[in-house]
Amino acid sequence: MLEMKSISKVYRTEHVETHALSELTVTVEAGSFVAVMGPSGCGKTTFLNTAGLLDTFDTGTYHLDGQDVSKLKDREMSRIRNEKIGFIFQTFNLIPDLNVFDNVDVPLRYRGMPAGARRQAIQESLDIVGLSSRLKHLPSQLSGGQQQRVAIARALAGTPRLILADEPTGNLDSAMANDIMDLLEKINETGTTVIMVTHDPELANRAHRQIHLLDGRQIDLEMDEPVPLAGDRAATVGE
Amino acid sequence: MFSYLLLTAWRSLKRNPFLSLLVVVGIALGIGVSTTFVTAVYRLSLHPVPEKEDRLFYVRMDSWNPERPWRDSLPDDPPDQMTWRDALEVTSGDIPTHQTFMYKAELTVHPEDKDMRPFRASTRLCTNDFFALFEVPFQYGGPWSNAADAAAEQVLVLDHATNAKMFGGEDSVGRTLRIEDREFMVAGVMAPWRPIPKYYDTHNNPFEDPEEIFLPILLSESMEINGAGNDSNWKGYERNEYADTLASERIWIQTWVQLDTQRQKDDYAAFLDAYALDQRKMGRFERPLNNWTQETAAWMRDQHIVPAEAKTLLIISLLFLVVCSVNLIGILLGKFLARAPEIGVRRALGASRGTIFMQHLLECEIIAAVGGLAGLGLSVLGLWTIEALFVIDLNFKLDLNMVGAGMLLALVAGLLAGTYPAYRVCRIPPAQYLKAQ
Numbered sequence: 001m002l003e004m005k006s007i008s009k010v011y012r013t014e015h016v017e018t019h020a021l022s023e024l025t026v027t028v029e030a031g032s033f034v035a036v037m038g039p040s041g042c043g044k045t046t047f048l049n050t051a052g053l054l055d056t057f058d059t060g061t062y063h064l065d066g067q068d069v070s071k072l073k074d075r076e077m078s079r080i081r082n083e084k085i086g087f088i089f090q091t092f093n094l095i096p097d098l099n100v101f102d103n104v105d106v107p108l109r110y111r112g113m114p115a116g117a118r119r120q121a122i123q124e125s126l127d128i129v130g131l132s133s134r135l136k137h138l139p140s141q142l143s144g145g146q147q148q149r150v151a152i153a154r155a156l157a158g159t160p161r162l163i164l165a166d167e168p169t170g171n172l173d174s175a176m177a178n179d180i181m182d183l184l185e186k187i188n189e190t191g192t193t194v195i196m197v198t199h200d201p202e203l204a205n206r207a208h209r210q211i212h213l214l215d216g217r218q219i220d221l222e223m224d225e226p227v228p229l230a231g232d233r234a235a236t237v238g239e
Numbered sequence: 240m241f242s243y244l245l246l247t248a249w250r251s252l253k254r255n256p257f258l259s260l261l262v263v264v265g266i267a268l269g270i271g272v273s274t275t276f277v278t279a280v281y282r283l284s285l286h287p288v289p290e291k292e293d294r295l296f297y298v299r300m301d302s303w304n305p306e307r308p309w310r311d312s313l314p315d316d317p318p319d320q321m322t323w324r325d326a327l328e329v330t331s332g333d334i335p336t337h338q339t340f341m342y343k344a345e346l347t348v349h350p351e352d353k354d355m356r357p358f359r360a361s362t363r364l365c366t367n368d369f370f371a372l373f374e375v376p377f378q379y380g381g382p383w384s385n386a387a388d389a390a391a392e393q394v395l396v397l398d399h400a401t402n403a404k405m406f407g408g409e410d411s412v413g414r415t416l417r418i419e420d421r422e423f424m425v426a427g428v429m430a431p432w433r434p435i436p437k438y439y440d441t442h443n444n445p446f447e448d449p450e451e452i453f454l455p456i457l458l459s460e461s462m463e464i465n466g467a468g469n470d471s472n473w474k475g476y477e478r479n480e481y482a483d484t485l486a487s488e489r490i491w492i493q494t495w496v497q498l499d500t501q502r503q504k505d506d507y508a509a510f511l512d513a514y515a516l517d518q519r520k521m522g523r524f525e526r527p528l529n530n531w532t533q534e535t536a537a538w539m540r541d542q543h544i545v546p547a548e549a550k551t552l553l554i555i556s557l558l559f560l561v562v563c564s565v566n567l568i569g570i571l572l573g574k575f576l577a578r579a580p581e582i583g584v585r586r587a588l589g590a591s592r593g594t595i596f597m598q599h600l601l602e603c604e605i606i607a608a609v610g611g612l613a614g615l616g617l618s619v620l621g622l623w624t625i626e627a628l629f630v631i632d633l634n635f636k637l638d639l640n641m642v643g644a645g646m647l648l649a650l651v652a653g654l655l656a657g658t659y660p661a662y663r664v665c666r667i668p669p670a671q672y673l674k675a676q
Contacts, residue, residue: 049670054587075591082589089673093584097254109243110589154588166673 001030001162001193002051007060009046009216020046021057022216028195030065030161033188035207036197043216044197045166051195052085052164053077065161082110086155086192090167092147094139094154100126101135104154111158125153129183145176152183163187165196169203181206244594248602251578258574262567263610266652269563270614274637274645275621276549276556281644282635283545286536287434288374291497294336295372296504296532298494300325300515304473305525317529318471319541320442323485326492329514330366334507335496337372341365341456342492343440343468348452349417350405360401360418361467363440363450364459370396370427372497373439378402380412380427383455387426391457394426401451402428418452419462435634438535440493441542442469446629459485466491488523496532507532560652567656575599575664579672586669599661600654607653611646618645 009021020043028034036044049055050062053069062069065084069077086107087093094103101122108118126132129149139147148168155163165184169177181203188194196207204210212219252259286292301309301317302325308314321329326340346362367382369375379402383394395416402411402425411425436445458464463481470491476483498504511530518524533541582595590598615637622635637645 045670049673052587054670054673055668075593078586078589078591078594081587087587087673093580093587093673095581095584097250106585107588109240110585110594112240158589 001032001065002026002028002195003061003063004051005061007050007057007062009043009050009055009057019216021050024060024213024216024218026211026218028193030193031188031191032209033185033194033207034196035204035210036195036213037199037201037204037210038213042213044213046216047213048164048166048195048197051162052087053081078110082107083158084161086158086160086163088148088151088155088163088165088168090170092139092144092151092171094147094150096139099136099138100131100142100150100153103139103150104157107154107158121157121159122153125157126150128156128186129153143176144172145179148172148176148180149183152180152187156187161193163192163194165194167197167199169198169200177203240594244598244601245605247598248605251598251602252605255574255577258570259606262570262574262606262656263613265563265567265570266607266610266649266656267613267617269560269652270611270645270649271617271621273553273556273560273648274614274618274641275625276553277644277648278618278622278637278641279625279635280545280549280553281641283436283549284536284539287436287438288535291374292536293534294497294499295535296496296498297535297538298326298329298496298511299531299533300329300511300524301526301529302488302490302515302518302524303526308526309471309473315529316541317531318490320470320490321492321494322488322490323492325514325518326494329511330494330496332507332510334498334503334510336499336503337368337497338495339366339369339372340492340494341369341440342459342466343443343450344464345467346418346452346454346464348405351417360452361448361450362418362452362454362464364454364456364464366456369439369453372495373434375432376430378428378430379410380425383426388455388457391455391461393421393423393458394455395423396427396429396453397425398429398449398451398453399431418454421462423454433634436539436544438539438544439495440468441539441544442493443467445542445544498532504532560648561655564652564655568659571603571657571660572663575660576667579664579667582664582667583669583672586667587673592665596661596665599664600657603653603657603661604650607649607656608646610653611649614649615642615645 004024004026007021007024008019011018011020024047036047038044046055050057064080069080072080095106104122104125105118108121113121123132126135129152131146131149131153134142134146139150142150163184168184169180172180184194184196185206198204288295298321299317299319300321302322303309303318309318310316330338330340342364344362344364345359347357348360349357366388367385370382378399382396383392387394395418397405397411402408405411405416406414411428414425415422416425432449434449437447437449438445460481468491470489472487472489474488476487478484496507498507508530511532512528515524515528515530585595619637622637626635
């Protein structure tokens with residue numbers, strides 16, 4: 001599904017160069033559920049943004065679903081994002097003045113789907129997350145968990161092959177976080193590849209595979225070893 | 240997709256109504272001022288008889304002083320009026336479809352009603368073709384006959400208002416009116432007619448009303464009617480008799496012809512040149528041959544119907560619109576950049592840069608359209624104010640062309656104001672705001 005080889009990404013300011021990704025090589029099989037872990041600043045989000053074609057990279061190659069995406073134009077990358085990738089964010093990122101229906105509708109509109117098909121897709125995805133009775137609610141009228149469910153419905157509505165979730169439970173209590181994880185597992189069971197960034201080892205353990213990043217590189221960790229905690233860079237570096 | 244972008248733009252507008260209103264007001268002010276002056280200049284520049292745009296000609300002949308041109312500043316131009324005898328001669332042929340020569344005078348009308356005092360009436364002395372040439376509408380009757388022209392009969396045409404004043408607006412054809420010391424029979428009454436500008440004679444005031452009374456021009460000889468318009472003369476003469484004026488080099492007559500075909504145009508040009516060469520043999524027309532049949536639009540330009548000040552104001556007003564638009568760039572940029580996180584989300588969900596650019600440009604165009612409508616309202620007020628200041632009816636009204644031009648200007652102003660902010664906002668890296676939202 002996703003194959004990155006020697007991907008590097010450097011953020012430059014006048015005085016500082018930050019290596020967000022350094023020669024990162026990652027492969028994710030189609031249909032897998034992968035958790036990406038690592039301390040803050042290790043490049044998890046940059047990896048996810050690169051994987052989601054939201055950010056460019058400086059060197060390396062990246063094939064998504066068999067297609068080399070390194071030289072695509074903005075319009076082509078936008079189409080791939082729209083058709084193949086669903087995003088779930090920690091802060092939900094719902095558009096505040098659109099109701100639930102209209103929020104889920106956004107990616108379908110950009111795909112140019114006819115109204116009937118859009119309505120059906122929205123209904124089905126909201127059924128999956130259990131919010132089909134809240135079509136007219138604004139995000140501000142929903143709880144955090146419900147908002148994240150709407151965001152998941154939005155990601156699902158376009159039936160993407162890949163879900164990229166950036167700390168999807170980071171703003172939720174443990175009960176709600178479990179619900180969201182259940183949902184992601186359910187989605188994965190339908191064949192959708194899920195890549196989830198998380199700091200939570202328990203949630204990461206529910207994934208098929210974990211990728212650990214440190215200083216923009218993937219590091220090898222045995223699954224039964226303690227996973228470095230957020231911000232615990234020294235422990236990771238020492239290995 | 241377009242409808243969705245429009246809907247998104249509309250929602251975005253409603254999200255921050257105060258800023259949106261501020262931009263609308265900015266555009267409205269610019270459009271109000273610019274459309275006012277565009278309309279004024281457009282109205283003044285309009286061809287008064289568009290269907291005769293390339294067929295109606297003002298005749299000019301250079302019978303002026305061989306020592307110096309008619310105007311030192313315009314050495315190539317023939318004089319803008321003609322002598323009596325030249326005008327009489329060059330309208331005596333049968334080449335033009337219609338032709339007339341004429342001048343303006345003031346005569347005293349003596350009403351039958353003893354309660355009414357005699358009054359001075361603006362009068363035009365012309366041939367009967369005047370009415371066909373300038374498509375004058377009639378309410379009653381019509382122009383006097385060719386025979387009446389030739390015999391200088393005492394007939395007249397009244398304008399609508401004078402007929403109302405003298406005869407209560409009734410059909411007065413066949414009734415008589417005393418002018419100076421003679422009785423005139425009414426041949427026709429004009430329907431309301433007010434060409435703006437009064438292009439057939441712009442010498443005094445191109446925006447004054449047409450004359451109240453129209454008489455056969457050959458009556459001038461027997462009634463010795465002096466002109467009340469501008470005149471010029473390069474060669475002195477003794478004014479013992481009225482005939483001396485008619486025979487002089489004084490230029491005071493306007494001459495118009497209608498030439499419908501190229502053949503007529505060529506023939507009439509040749510006719511004028513032949514006439515001038517004939518006159519040269521008699522010691523006149525000593526200047527280089529320079530006879531013009533000038534299209535009405537060019538004639539009006541030469542007469543500066545649109546004052547230079549109006550053109551300057553037009554340019555200033557358009558610059559004002561540009562300044563308004565440029566000022567709005569900052570407001571729109573702030574408004575759009577405040578929405579960066581949402582744009583990040585939309586980009587993540589599949590909106591391309593082009594889509595985001597188009598959405599924001601559409602928002603600007605909606606604002607511009609609303610501002611344009613408000614500006615047109617201000618423009619109506621502005622035009623009304625100009626007319627009130629000039630105390631005459633200039634017919635400065637917004638027609639469909641001007642409404643279209645105003646809206647087009649507004650949309651262009653919207654583009655001018657919105658393109659850079661829309662470009663900036665579509666270039667925002669989406670990843671930068673997704674985490675921070």
